[in-house]
Amino acid sequence: MNRKKLQKLTDTLTKNCKHFNKFEVNCLINLFYNLVGEVTEWQGITIGLDRNAFRNILHMTFGMTDDMIMDRVFRGFDKDNDGCVNVSEWIYGLSIFLRGTLEEKMKYCFEVFDLNGDGFISKEEMFHMLKNSLLKQPSEEDPDEGIKDLVEITLKKMDHDHDGKLSFTDYEQAVREETLLLEAFGPCLPDPKTHMEFEAQVFKDPNEFNDI
């Protein structure tokens, strides 16, 4: 890609993204092309990070392990649902992923947790997401009982309108009361440590770096 084109791309993306400055956008674009390789556009078809490549990044860089959550994060990034994350989706996604305000992150997390995208997190979805969260105790008769109980506890805590499922309003209210519940059903944001490491690594040119 030539320099001019890159410059132009950076400018447009910077304009659309409020959380990164130009330098940071530049760094992230470079990172993106490093990850996908130089061939991003082939005969008009945009190539980007496909599901596997993206999950690999999530796993290696941000230490995520839960397959399902990683899938959902990929869906979160892949706005146009074309099976791969292109450069603008990359920048936009990371801006929320790394620097999003609480509102943006709530919206993002809710989308991740709403597995079927119907606007509610149902009991079944919760169960699905929490099913590996407890150490299985061989002595217990029903290994799922703990999980079911955990789902009930969560509902009791978050389901303010008592309809047996979480709407975004429920979720938002609960998170505003207790921020810890933002990632209630699994880690879908970078934890602070890897977050800092990532930023430090990507934005390492100190000359133009002045605002963190």
Add this chain to the structure above:
Amino acid sequence: MGVALARSAQWTAARYGTRALETTPLNEAILEEIMMFVESFIYKHPQEAKYVFVEPLEWKTNLDPSAFESGYIVSETTVKSEEVDKDGQPLLFLSVPHIKIRSFGQLSRFLLTAKDTKLKEAQACIEANEGPVTKILGLDYNTMKEDTSVVNILDKITKEEDPASEIKMKLGKLLEQLDLHLLNHSLRHISLEIRLNPTIVKNDIELLKHFSGKGEQTVLESIDYTSDYEFSNGCRAPPWRQIHGEICYVLVKPHDVETLCITCSAEGVFLNGGKTNDEGEINYERKSEIYKDLVTFLKEKSAKFSENMSKQDVRFSEEWKKEKEEPKEAPKKEEAAAPRKALPASSKSMLEKNQINFGKSQMTKRLEPSLNWKATIDFKEHKSLLRDIQEEKRGGRLERSGPPVSPGRAQLIHKSAEKIEEMISESSSESEEDEEPPDHRQEANADLPSEYWQIQKLVKYLKGGNQTATVIALCSMKDFNLAQETCQLAIRDVGGLEVLINLLDTDEVKCKIGSLKILKEISHNPQIRRNIVDLGGLPILVNILDSPHKSLKCLAAETIANVAKFRRARRAVRRHGGITKLVALLDCAQNSGEPAQSSLYDARDVEVARCGALALWSCSKSYANKEAIRRAGGILLLAGLLKTSHENMLIPVVGTLQECASEENYRAAIKAERIIENLVKNLNSENEQLQEHCAMAIYQCAEDKETRDLVRLHGGLKPLASLLNNTDNKERLAAVTGAIWKCSISKENVTKFREYKAIETLVGLLTDQPEEVLVNVVGALGECCQEYENRVLVRKCGGIQPLVNLLVGINQTLLVNVTKAVGACAVEPESMMIIDRLDGVRLLWSLLKNPHPDVKASAAWALCPCIQNAKDAGEMVRSFVGGLELVVNLLKSDNKEVLASVCAAITNIAKDQENLAVITDHGVVPLLSKLANTNNDKLRRHLAEAISRCCMWGRNRVTFGEYKAVAPLVRYLKSNDANVHRATAQALYQLSEDADNCITMHENGAVKLLLDMVGSPDQDLQEAAAGCISNIRRLALATEKARYT
């Protein structure tokens, strides 16, 4: 058996001629034993079984003749035994319903026949036959028993050689054995019984009263004594019933049963016959079984009661238990209380205690602030318990009487060494809360609240869940009422504390935050605090202070602030370098330009500093920590934070400063860092707590003159004076009056206070205030009254009467201040008249007997102006029986201040010739002489004055010489104190009237010293010195003259 029956068996009141055995467990046991004895008699002692009783045992039986079988001649209404005596009379004769039995054999068989009703029969038999032993063995047996030495009995047996009498003897012995057995048995039985006493009953009833009233939740509708009059022994039963061990009668109305009239007696609690309507007289007869205490009784009688009792959460029963356990623990507590710090600390620590105490009620004022552990109980319950606790504590402050829990194993190693260090390193302001409360775990079988099980489940998920499950469990746990002790203890008891602390050691920021949020809440509980320390939580908490996440720092600091409320915790914080880190937190707010909240885990910088200050406040109660804070540069940072205007920041900051101001270093720094200015500024704040701490800090610092001036220069006196008008907040009032007291040591400040009409207000505060306020008010008045105008003012406002009234108190600090104030007032003759009229001098005089030297000295000082200004002082002094002897004997004290004050008092007393004669008789001269060898200038001065006064009687001059008081006096002239010079010169002048003393003076080089004094600008000194020299010179001339003529 006779003795046992007469003494141990419990008979009903023999009112109606027939005696009856009460159905008590003890009686049943005795009957059981007797029956066993009788039943087995026929097998064990066949010989003796045939013995025919002297008189038959007769009683009414319910047994049907048909019950008798072989061996008996049975008819419709009579039964005769086939067994007959030697006269042919049957040994058993039953003619319904009367039965006569004349041998043990028949008795045994009879009981076997009676089967189920044998207990009744045995009882009837014993009831009907008074003195069964006499009937069996005849009267002579009893007379013989008078001298039951074995020899005697053997003698009789061998002499008489009569087999019948031998059997009789043997039987007698057997019965005696039974008797002994029964007595032993009943003794064991009695000792097993819990005897109630008036105190226990009273406590039970009081406690129940608090939980009674209308409504479904209470345990009873009402509970009341039948009589309001309480005898001095605590009983309410009339004396003729007290003989029977009855303590009181209670009318109880449970929710679901009719009103019960209950007798509480030493044996236990039972239902009585109730009130007989016409006269309100109680039918004392027992109508139910005996229960061991009131609660057991009520639980039995009322289902609703027992249900509600179990509903009352565990605290209630704990309370209950505690109350009962107390007496045992009392001595322990006293031991623990023994090495308490001495007086100088007491006023301060008392003030501190008030901060916690005042809010509740004035009545608690003398109690220790040990209510912390239940401070979290919701208010209503709290209030009702409060009174009980007060009562408990009056009985010897038993609140925290349990043994301290053993510290963790690691600490054991250093323990002994540390103990000593800790003794020294902890500052005097350690308050009562330091003592570690008893560890009361919930009993396994107690009725556990539902929260307990829910919390247990959550802890299980904490243990076995991944990060996501853990966060959910933590958030859910946070929803419990963590301020409630049940929940706090439940978390601990199911092993949650360990997990929470372990979570702090992980890398999961979210888990750490969640865990800290819970720990922060539950660490309000003193027991939990200790557990956290025991589990090694503090080092981890201290480490978190280094975390890059501000919200973690905040939470950790807040938790430390809660945990570090006791000594061991504070030490741990220091040891792990926590103080430095906490001080570093204060620095955060200094960085200007706060960046926006960039992460979810970040709090505002101001918040971080606030939490740091909060933790430092807790830590600053230990001396070593104060030092550590100072070394870490905390003072400057605190001073910086003081400039902010956030109230919730200012309170911990000022609190820390106030705590630290007990140290000289800090006071100097506070002066230097212009902190006073800000303290004064914050006195004008709206926040009462802030005002209080500011006033408190000023109180601490104003010992220093410059500081007092600074307070005035920054206009701090006016707000202080105006805060006096609000007397509702006692803690603040105590702090404010304290600040005024210390500030009024400077004359300029007093003038200002007079301007602001503070003195009138202070006089108004002399009544109806808690002791802590009084101490300060009186102290302030004592300072103010050093000036004429104020003395007049105090008199005109009617301040003398309340001051004199306070002379009868027991608080030492208060007494010291009161005596000083009264003394200051006594300088005014008009005030003196009032004091005299109120008998104030006598009260002062009796304070000379106070055990505390400070009070003694202060009283003696106060007496001086009284004697000076009283009309007819000599007569007044003589009127105190034994008073002069008391004063003279105080010269044997070893406290310099007491000695000086007593010397001053003696100087004044000795102005009256008659009194001087009396004290001379009491041996004042040798005692004064003995004191002469001292270096204390204050004592020297007053001693010299006293000596010079005492010279005025009889041959006292000579006696002083004989007791070698003169030579040391001469040395006083070398002192640097002009007052000492004057007093000494006067004394020497008086002593020099005696020739021998002149010689001694001359030998000790007095002349040269005195010659210098003649040149002094002080006229009195000049005169006395010159007079003395002239006496010496005259003697010399006289000897010379005598020599040459």
